Structure formats: C-alpha cells, structure tokens
Amino acid sequence: MTDDAQILIAQLMTHQTLSRENKLVKRALTDEAFRLDIDTRLAACGLKFLDNVYADNVTLALAREIEPKIFGSREVWQNNNLGLARDGVALLVVLWAMIILPKRERQEAHQHALEDQEDMFGKDKPLPRAEDASMGISYRALLADFGDKLGRKTRMDINLGQLNKLGFIERRGDMILEGPLLDLMMDTDTLRDRIINGALADIFHRPAPREAAIIPFPQADAQGEAQADAQADALSEPLPEQ
Template structure:
C-alpha cells in the first residue's frame, strides 16, 4: 500500500524538484515525525532531502559520505557530475552570483523585487518567496560582459541551453531567470565568502541591484572564482533519470 512518504519520494525522483507549497513537501518541512520517516527511507538509498528557506523548490541529493563511491573514478574525483565543460561551470557560477546573491540580500532584508524602499516593519514578515524577489539578467548584457571569456556567443548559447535543461536557469525571452535548482545545488555558505570577499570583491562592494553590468577588468577574476568553486558546484547532485 502506498503511503505519503513513499509518494513524496517517488514524485521527487520522477520530477526532480517540487515546490515548497506542495502539500506533501509542506508536511515534510513541518511535521517532524513525517520528516524522520522520509529521511530514513532516503538514507537507506544514500540520499537526502535538500531544501533551504530561500528557495521555492526542494530536491534530492546524495549524502556526503556516499559521494566518493558514486562520483569517484579510478581514485580521481570527477570535475563535475553534470557533464559541464570548464566554461559551463564558470558560467553557472557567474549566473549564481548575479541572480542568487542579490535575491538573498532582498530576502534577508524582507524586500520584494518591486519595492521602492524598505518597510520599517519588514523584519516582522516571513522571508519573501524567491519568485517575489528574484530578478533576471538580460542575455545581451551577459553576452557583452562575459562572452569573450566564456567561449563567445556559440559556446555561451550552448551552455545556457544545458543549464536550462538541467533546471539551473529559465529563459524568458531576452531575460535569464533563476531555475528551481540554482539556489539549491550551489553551496551558498561556501561560495559567498570566496566570491564576495575574494575574486569578485570589487564587484560586490556595489549594491546588489547594480551588479548586472560587470566591468571587463574583473572577468578574469570571475573565471578564477568559478574554477575554485567548481568542485563545490558539483558535489550535490539530484537524480536525473
């Protein structure tokens, strides 16, 4: 007989992601006993439920302890488990930095994307949903700022297509927006410090909404940050059957 934990896990394996407002997802996030049952079933397969309060979706990923046995090959760790070339990984990190970091800033200050000013009572409100705070970036601006460093238009278009298919981004006309996995599978706690205080420190001294247009002088640093973060971007991997 099917039960709710079995159905939730089967749906996540089938659809890769589910929204946080889904009935069974909400139950898993609020019902401790139900969450324990779900976690136990997933643990038996080396998986865990992955969510964060800043994302509108949840997904599944491997437990850290099982990753080397899955992704290690001949004692050599795969450079990434999505089949992305180096320029694809660099593009992923750049998109994460341009879309997710400003969104997190707005969520933490309880601002919506269309707010003109801070609400003095904003801290009493729940964290805004990603869809209410996430702002896309123009494709033409991305190509102008990063095309030369990330393989020019042909390679960038190819990698954007791969990232869209994987669920990291969505394309809405000329605008690139956050996909369901962009804020789930990137290790924000690790990458934020490395990028904001490291290679892209000069960029992120500006307010978040002004980050879209990045000077060419820091493009090499962006690539360096992407290479450094490559392993982190690949460690948590949803089922893609």
C-alpha cells in the first residue's frame, strides 16, 4: 500500500529533482507532520530532504554523518566529487559564484523592496522565482576570463558537458544557465564569504578587509623598552678586529 510520503520519495529518487510547485513538494514544505514522516523515512536510509528558499527545486542528499562512510576517508573524499576532476570542481565553483550569488542579491533586493511598501493586509511576500532572477553567463565570456586557468577550451567543454549532465547547469546557445541542482548542492553559508572576499575577490572587485592585514603588537613596558635599547646598542657596536 502506497502513501503520499512514499510516492514523493520515490519520485525524488527517480527524477533527482522536483519543482517546488509540485503538489506533494508543496505539502512537504508546509505540512509539519508530513515533513516529519518524510525526514524519518529518509534518515533511516542515510538520506535527507534538501530544499532552499532561493531555489525552484528540491532534491535528496546524503545525510552529513553518513558521507564519510560512503565516500571514504577525507583524502579520497576530496577526489570523489561525482566523478569531477579538480578543474571540473573549480569550474563548478566559478559558475556558482557568477550565477547564484548575483541571483541571490537580486532576490533579496526585490524582497526588501516589497517589505518597504505599505501592505494593509500583511500578506507574505514570496521571493521571486529563480528562473526570473537568474540570468546566466556567456560561454564566450567565461572562456575568455577563466579558460587559461581551467584547462582551456577542450577541458572546459568536457567539464561543462558533465555539469550539464549532472543537472548543475543548462546550455542554451551561448548562455550557461542555472540548472536545478546548482543552488541546492552548494553550501552557500560556508562558501559565500570565502568566494567573495577570497578566491574571486578580484572578479567581484571587493578587496579583503584592511583589518586583516594589520597585526597588533602589545605595548612594551618600561623594562621591555630598556632591554630593547640595550640590545640595539650592542648590535650597533663595531665588531672587534681579528
């Protein structure tokens, strides 16, 4: 005998992703008892229901505690990213940074604008759909900016094909667009500051905080200053002749 929780889990395992507009997905996002039933069943299999308010889709993922038992030790795990080579993983991070982060900014700016408007009924104001806020990037621009660093055209084309097959991106002519998994499988809270203020700071034109380059030194007391002066005097004396 099947039930709605069983059907939803089976659909996710079969199709990998489902739209948030799906009837059972909507129920999972709003019905606490239904969601608890789904989470309990998935946890028994080492899985979790993965959703993101900024994304238009939901999916399943391994529970964090089970990942090392599936992917192996830390060293092996780092090289077991869905079969992606290092340059493929690097390309994935670049695409996430160039597509998802600007989309987030547009979604949040739109949300703040709505909140600033007067609303006598106090209705909830949902975020704009990802497909409306996500704009994608040009393949030619990506190749010009990152081709030399990511294996040039041949390697980039191979990795883009693999990312497209995995559901991270979609290709439409010259444009590379957000796929159903790009905003779901990346840990935004962990990566966002590291990307903007670190690896891609020059791309986003956001230099690292000046405070990070300042190393405070403790104030020396009077005894410490005297010892420092004595050491300086000793160093300044000429060496004896041999």
